[in-house]
Amino acid sequence: MAGFEGFEKRLELHFFDDDPTTTTTTTTSTFHYLGLRKLDFHQCINQTLQAVQCTVVSALGNSFFDAYVLSESSLFVYPTKIIIKTCGTTQLLKSIQPLIFYAQTHLGFTLTSCRYTRGSFIFPSSQPFPHTSFKDEVSYLEDTLPTALHNRKASIMPSKSSSHAWHVFTATTAACDSCACDSCEHVPCNRDYYCNQPYTLEICMTDLDPILARKFFRRLGDGSTGDSAGKEMTEFTGIDEINEEALICDFAFDPCGYSMNGMHGEWYSTIHVTPEDGYSYASFECVGSTNNGMEIDVAHVLRKVIQIFRPGTMSVSTTSGGGDVWRRVASAVESMGLKRRSFAMDEFPEAGSVVFQTFTAIRRKSA
Template identity: 55%
Template sequence: MAVSGFEGFEKRLELHFNGDDNGLAAVKLGLRRIDFDSINKVLRLVQCDVVSAVGNHFFDAYVLSESSLFVYPTKMIIKTCGTTQVLKSIWPLIRLANDLGLTLCGCRYTRGSFIFPKSQPFPHVSFKQEVVYIEENLPDNLCFRKASVMLSKLPSCSWHVFSAGNGDHFLSGDTFTVEVCMTGLDRVMARKFFQTNHHSSAAKGIENINPRAFVCDLEFDPCGYSMNGVDGDRYSTIHVTPEEGFSYASFECVGSVYDDQDDIFHTLKKAVQVFKPATVSVSTTSHQREGRTRVARAMEPLGLNCRSFAMDKFPAAGTIVFQTFTAARRK
């Protein structure tokens, strides 16, 4: 393990808003009306920039210099890696939304365990400090709050969650969110994410994960990769840090609880299969608890065994199930 290197584990912030017009904001542009310069100013506080963008009828997706940003009419998700300070975006984003007549009604913050925790700047020096900072920047109407560390039997593999809501809004609604963190990537696959190899996303296997999605991606110099997939009103995103000793990849996707959920877990299986990691952690967020067995069924054919399981309920977010898996010893 390297003493210090690039931190692959992302910090993920999700903010939900409602409008003064009794819900009509949801069918308008809403947060998508925030101009590009204002978004950039917020991102500079976070310590990242927009490098590419794509949008459709439903939302806008931005590939950042440090991961991704998704903007829906009443929802915003910002996910950043490295030593970014994503929580510094909370109050500026609230102000921008207020200028559009939108009020914050829900917040969720999640992350894994940092590989290099001592390299993180304020307010990310500890989960306790992160929670204090979030609560100081949230309005009083988000009075239902909970912070928890979902532990794992694996060392340095826990899931940190903070959620807050006003009691009237559920962040997940009918959405099913899957967040995947992978470490110890297959060395042959990891080498494809160094720019000198010039492998296309198809050659890496990325485009095959969800063939329906329009892929907006970027290869970083000298190494690293980020991708946003746009499929109707749903996004997926992949980020890769391929360096030996602290290799890491993440995959995130969303679906509806009314869909055939076998489809989303088949997508999960294909994503993990691309990277052949030694360790995988999977967090699922929804108002259902059935994801546990489906995740395990998706991982078992890949030679990944479940090592730990945790489940908890969070205000506005619903039920979060966190599972960790490890691969059999590689030959």
Template identity: 45%
Template sequence: MASLGFEGFEKRLELVFLLPTCGGERARHGLRLLPVAALREALEAVQCAVVSAAGNASFDAYVLSESSLFVYPSRVILKTCGTTRLLRAVPVLLRAAGELGLGLRSCRYSRGSYLFPEAQPFPHADFDDEVRYLDGAVPSGLHFRRSSVLQPSPQSTHKWHVYSASTSSDGATGHEHVDGATHFTVEVCMTELDRTLARQFYLTPADARSSHAIGDEMTALSGLGGVNPQSLVFGYAFAPCGYSMNALDGARYATVHVTPEDGHSYASYEYAGGGADALASIGRAVAVFRPSVVSASVCYATTAGSQAVDATSVWSAVANALEPLGLACRSQAAEGFPGAVTVTYQTFTA
């Protein structure tokens, strides 16, 4: 817990590995062969734990006590909120992957601006410290490194922090396409949620059902089940309030995390998948919460795909999804990172 309330804004880490070329089980399953003990050690270093797990033919998904973990054969995405020490997982994961014969291909770390920055532990209180920690943690073979703080306007208090390291300056960073379409990773942060809608994510006193059962009911009643209607959704309710869910659809995933308390209410939506629906789904997710303040970041590969994608078209698609909800774009920015990846960032207010 932070000093004034729970820190909803998440830190996000994505590590992409090279699978062995010799074939066999390690080449097919890669990181999904990580021992349970290795995952537990990584999460203990972060100071969180698994509360729910699911999987399909493409990946494994875990709801954590603070956000989510996704494990594919060649990449792992770890997203945590609160005062977790996310980057402490990096050396643990690199060592465990190395024991499977997997070498790191790229690393990307991102986060927004905290609600309670003074409560964050080292190295997370300061982005410069996070960058130094990552520079020392990732292998020296990742020559192409860049860190940047996207602040669309000098007046804006909203900033998007990004660190990227890659073995290549222009090659792909893994999982760039889904069904022939350009892959997008969408991260949406919402604050000042509609109070009535936020109350849906409180437990009813004396409700004896499981956290999974109550979470499934919250998914249905809130409308979150319709954000990505083709997905299999796993919801989880926290006591006395709060909600997390992971949604699985083939190789795609979506995840939502809600901290509904008055004064520091927060919800996040993340989607990783291909096609225009990745951007259109932003509007459906934000409509569930009706926030007064929204920031949206989109990460995508610029080197290939079924159609050309640029920052202007992404900005327009995000604005088209949010403006019908009474939200106006106040600022926008975009920057390129090693591995031919572009990150866009926009802020919206009611």
């Protein structure tokens, strides 16, 4: 392979649990539902990551979820959902079978939805099966997922930049007609996912400003650990200013590269950087909601991200159950000197809508 594959594959799995005994009580009598967070790390999580071909390099947790920085991107474990995002030549989809198995046998959980997304690989010929093509990925997903997830759709959302096409696959059980989930006659669904879905922003950036990209290289012989070097990069680049209230777990790779997970209540954010010249890449992802007082300042977040990386090309995928977050995305990005080049929208059965936009820097002509 000519260089490291920065574009990530992202998998989001939601589960249902009808066993109330999986809760614990704190000294303040507040109930914290653990669910999937009870899975044994070495027996379940680590075994799953071995199948994917990556490892944990740093970890952090709070009252809502656990966040792991991986040798290739990130893993988030919530009580009823798991999100894995991996780059390089990892085999992400091979995590599905072990996760379904561990969730079912250890906790009695049932899978209710699956979402798989990715951009266009920089080095597609280097990807191993089942990531050899989107057709192969969809076939693998179709064969691997339980038949109860019968609402399925695969879509390639194009753009004017062939390097930023967006690939989406969703599969869900039947959702409730209303929030009266107790009377649902279908396979048990995840009330939070179907009835109070937040939005997710997935941002992919290429052709990073070379001067800014150099900030993600370690100093030769610095003698520091990946954790301490990561903390230094977080502060030096201004990443800690994207959300000053977030608790950050960061890691700097040797000789270059950077990953971080941010935790702000129940919401996560994550950044991954491959800074090498010729195939520089950075991603930023976060979630937000308009319903619970935890609304993020989309404009502020996007402007800070663009200031940190100054990409030549940028794509933003907005996944939601409705609303116009994508409009705020476009306004914020264009205010930073990038021009929208393409727009695509698609609906996915019982899984919300996806708006995919691409932007390129407006190059000033020399005098």
